[in-house]
Every structure is written in C-alpha cells, then in structure tokens.
Amino acid sequence: MSKLLLFLFTSFGFSAFCAVHEIKMLNKGSDGEKMVFEPAFLKANVGDTIKFLPVDKGHMVEGLKNPGALPAGIKAWKGGLNKEVTVVLEKEGVYLYKCMPHMAMGMVGLVVAGKASNFDAAQKVKFTGKAKMRMDDYLKKAEALK
Numbered sequence: 562m563s564k565l566l567l568f569l570f571t572s573f574g575f576s577a578f579c580a581v582h583e584i585k586m587l588n589k590g591s592d593g594e595k596m597v598f599e600p601a602f603l604k605a606n607v608g609d610t611i612k613f614l615p616v617d618k619g620h621m622v623e624g625l626k627n628p629g630a631l632p633a634g635i636k637a638w639k640g641g642l643n644k645e646v647t648v649v650l651e652k653e654g655v656y657l658y659k660c661m662p663h664m665a666m667g668m669v670g671l672v673v674a675g676k677a678s679n680f681d682a683a684q685k686v687k688f689t690g691k692a693k694m695r696m697d698d699y700l701k702k703a704e705a706l707k
C-alpha cells in the first residue's frame with residue numbers, strides 16, 4: 562500500500578506539478594529574428610525546470626549578475642559554449658539571462674516563475690541597443706504578472 566502511494570505521489574508529483582520547459586538557442590528564430598532564445602519570454606511555475614538547448618552552435622546561457630536580475634537568493638548560473646543547461650526555478654520571480662557572445666545582437670531572455678515579485682528591481686537592470694529593445698518587450702509581458 563505505501564509503495565503504491567509513493568509511486569502515485571512521485572509520478573503524479575512530477576508530471577502534474579513540475580513541468581519541464583525547453584528554451585532553444587537559435588541563430589534564427591521562427592519569426593526570422595537573428596540570435597534568439599525561443600521562447601525568449603516564458604511564464605512558468607516555481608519548481609519547474611528550464612532546459613536551455615544548444616540547437617545551433619556558438620551559444621551559451623548565463624543568468625545576469627546585476628542586482629535584481631534574479632530572485633533574491635538565486636545564484637547566477639553560467640553555462641559553457643554549446644552546452645545544454647538545466648535551471649530549476651527554486652524561487653518565485655523574474656529571471657533575466659543572456660548569451661554572452663550575442664548580447665550585442667539582442668540575445669537575452671526572461672523567465673517568470675509564478676509572480677514577477679522582483680519586477681521593479683529587474684526593470685532597473687541596464688541594457689543597450691537591440692538587447693534593450695527586446696528586453697523592454699519581455700518586461701512588458703512580465704509586468705502583467707506582478
């Protein structure tokens with residue numbers, strides 16, 4: 562009996578409550594934009610897992626170290642070039658990340674886990690050029706989840 566319950570709990574626990582989301586690192590997105598994460602804006606839940614997939618070569622992903630770019634207590638991760646990276650969304654809030662080699666081409670992204678509770682701080686992180694244009698768009702979507 563207890564084994565059965567444990568089985569039900571673990572299998573349902575993972576499938577029903579903790580989703581795995583894939584974000585592709587691409588030279589060209591499905592909308593024709595160059596050097597993108599897809600999707601670059603993602604709404605997920607606390608406890609979910611994000612898998613960054615190096616579909617095209619030459620990309621990497623790292624969490625921004627700027628104050629407020631990640632929920633309090635989350636350490637910025639840094640993936641290697643052409644490496645798959647798994648990030649568990651352990652805390653509620655906004656997670657800002659980038660591909661260092663293509664930051665100037667606007668290769669940035671944003672995940673919200675649950676509510677965008679650190680939105681005001683995340684909004685203060687400075688971006689320039691194309692990265693700013695894209696991030697402003699993602700932030701607008703995140704603002705609705707405050």
Ligand SMILES: [Cu+2]
Nearest residue numbers: 620660663668
């Ligand atoms: Cu890149």
